Amino acid sequence: MEYYIDSANTIAIEKLVRDFPIAGVTTNPSIINKANTELAPLLKKIRTIIGDDRKIFVQTLADRPEDVLADAEAVKETIGENISIKVPCTASGLHAMSLLKENGYVVTATAVFTPQQALLAATSGADYVAPYVNRLDSITSDGVRVVEETINLFTLTGIKSVVLAASFKNAEQVHRAMLAGCQTATIAPELFPALINHPMTKVALEQFNNDWARVYGEECSSVRELLSGSNR
Known part of the structure; x- marks a missing residue:
């Protein structure tokens, strides 16, 4: 099981890395915005806190695949090798995922809402696919069911990509995702106490x-x- 911290709050990251078995940190533009600081110093500080052995996920805002690749190269130059580049699951995003993979990057398909999106992303080279559990629940869909169906599809097709469940609002969602077979999750700092305390x-x-x-x-x-x- 791999637990990631879905935050750029360096104080929270430092505490969680000390106490919990953390595999790395995931970010996106909204998370970076909450940190309210310059991107390069922030990413460097996160790298210093978590070390080189843990992975940092960084999302690009570029639309053109070649610009996504250029962004990935800039991220790598800033914080080193152990990174994953997050790309939204769109048609142009699939092209970018293929290009990133061809150039040796670990790729994460983000903003995934259906198993078919996940399957297309994985087939395009995504190492991780990130279905948004609570965002699906909030529109009267079933986020955990999407996680489970994605895992089943990957098993049936022999795909080795990892389902990185994301967008949780409570510990029960995390628990149900794991019962569905998910072995990797990114979780907001405030949910970790709910997972351990009783x-x-x-x-x-x-x-x-x-x-x-x-x-x-x-x-x-x-x-x-x-x-x-x-x-x-």
């Missing part, structure tokens, strides 16, 4: 602490100290 975990921890304190006292919370004392 009131019963807190209750169990309080019980552990109380039981420990009854035996060893409230001041002793170190197993290491107790073991080192017994070995003297």
